[in-house]
Amino acid sequence: MSESKSEDPRDLVVIGGGPGGYSAAIRAAQLKMQVTLVEAEPNLGGVCLNWGCIPTKALLRQAEVLRLLQRADEFGLRVDGEVSYDWDAVIARSRRVAGELATGVAGLMKKNRIRVVHGRGRLTPSRAVEVRPAGGGQPQTLQCRHVLLATGGRPRSLPGIDIDGERVISSREGMALSTRPQSLVIIGAGAIGVEFASFYSAFGTSVALLEAEDQVLPREDPEVAQLLRVALERDGVTVHTGVQVMGVETGPRRKTATVQLRADGGELELKAERVLMAVGITGNTEDLGLEALGLRAVRGALSVDGRYATKLPNVYAIGDLIGPPQLAHAAAAEGIAAVEFMAGRRTRPLDANIPSCTYSHPQVASIGLTEAAAKAQGLKVKVGRFPLAASGRARASGDVERGGLIKLVFGARYGDILGAAIIGPEATELIGEVGLAITLEATWEELAHTVHAHPTLSEGVMEAAAAAFGESINTHGEICSISNNT
Known part of the structure; x- marks a missing residue:
């Protein structure tokens, strides 16, 4: 030709x-x-x-x-x-x-x-x-x-498991099914899996969410991940972590698929109308x-x-x-x-200051280092937490029942912000302020002393920054911690 x-x-x-x-x-x-x-x-x-x-x-x-x-x-x-x-x-x-x-x-x-x-x-x-x-x-x-x-x-899928678009589906089929499945097993509790669990459970589907790691959203702060797990289970999602998927059985005459699992407690089988693969890209x-x-x-x-x-x-x-x-x-x-x-216009690599966002119910967002990652690098850190139960805006909106939290990690010596993890309403919007603060190399004082409008959810960022250094106004009890690694 x-x-x-x-x-x-x-x-x-x-x-x-x-x-x-x-x-x-x-x-x-x-x-x-x-x-x-x-x-x-x-x-x-x-x-x-x-x-x-x-x-x-x-x-x-x-x-x-x-x-x-x-x-x-x-x-x-x-x-x-x-x-x-x-x-x-x-x-x-x-x-x-x-x-x-x-x-x-x-x-x-x-x-x-x-x-x-x-x-x-x-x-x-x-x-x-x-x-x-x-x-x-x-x-x-x-x-x-x-x-x-x-x-x-x-x-992508797991070895030995084919995405056939019928019983075993990907996210693409999952967002355009002609009928809502009565039951659904989601393999993978990263952002995609968690979002589909939130969506289908809201519409009445019986959802089981499987994850090989020890927590949902394995890359996120464990404290935030645990709060999300509690929220998912409250919405009726059955969560299995630390499990290995051994296989999925389907057939032309089967009305359900069978997922075979292995966990510390032995082997388990789950049956569902559909199986959604969400193990990565x-x-x-x-x-x-x-x-x-x-x-x-x-x-x-x-x-x-x-x-x-x-x-x-x-x-x-x-x-x-x-x-x-x-x-x-x-x-x-x-x-x-x-x-x-x-074009010869840039002289240094792209900053790796990339936010991660999950639009679940509630939302989760993070940027920079988690508390554990900072400690693993031997950094001395201070951590400030602001529970959204203390937010007037969250209470007025009826969004406080799900354990919302804004968590900021700072360098203990200079007060530079190292990372953030947020769970709660509009977490994916709130994370942008923290990303800008990291880019501008802002300190806790600059965040804490920036006047935020009241009542807003973004006040929580200001309060969490102040909490890390013992200056939060609108919280009760001990919500800050310090880790001195040597």
Whole structure:
């Protein structure tokens, strides 16, 4: 088959139109580069916008509204009859939100004069980019000075367990099921697993949440993780931690799947209508022409240097493709940084000050070092806690029954903020202030002495900072601690 060539060489070809790829393309256009973006799917925005971050947050908001309606009497309101829902409409709203934002990204491409080519892109031996149309047809070759690989990732499974899209599903199927399952086993209690547990339990599904580590959200502060576990169990989720999934039995005539577990107490079987795999993400490294050029992925990830450059000249990679943290906002920041390195505008690597957010019920957010991680590094730390039960805003909103907490970790000597862990309403919004404080190298005094509006949830950040050094105004009892490691 013959190939067509693009009219002129581009400064940059980006393969992948998710948050990392389209953010990089826009930044490159701002820097006066001629940019082409290659996307295999019909819609721009990647998994995050179409099948991840955005539609799941729409679903979780709908679950939140349902929970509020079920608590109407607590607010002096009366709902006659049982609160009901239309499952098709619930799913349709989520899909509509995703579609609207995908259209918005396409508009950004036009505004920034970025050429978009739909098809599957791969590197050629001459380090051009060949694009094969998704529906077949004549490939075209794009000549360019730089290539940015931003192909994202996909859900992975456990050895011996196949995601069939029917009984054993991934997050993609989980957010658009035609009927709500009566029972669901979720394998993996990271952010994705916990969010789906929160969503489905709100709508009445019997949910079992499985995790191989000793806590839900294994990367989070153990104190916060335990509070979340209590909240999940209060919502009816059965949580199993420290368990090993041995296998999943399904069959064409089975109406349920059987999950086989091994734990300290022996072996256990769980039956459910569906099994959702949420054990992590692997990078989309296949069919990019990398191996022919001597570039190989290790455990689903490519190796890059501090400039996001691979070992191939002028070929860069970002996002899920290069491994953890595999977050949309990290990919976007990496894409912008990579482009600025290409243009000679950046001289130091991207700051690793990346927040982690879980939009469960209640929300969890963190940034920087946990208390345990700081101690493991031999740091002398002070820890301040502010329970949201002491927050007037949380009480007025009816959000204090779930053990909310703002926890800040500071260096004991200079009072510099090292990290934060938050659980409670709007935790994912509150974490931004702490991230800015870390970036600006703020101290506890600067946080504690910044006047926050009252009544707000953000006052809790101020109070937690003051608590670490014994100056909190609106708390009772001992809520600060010091660890002197030598």
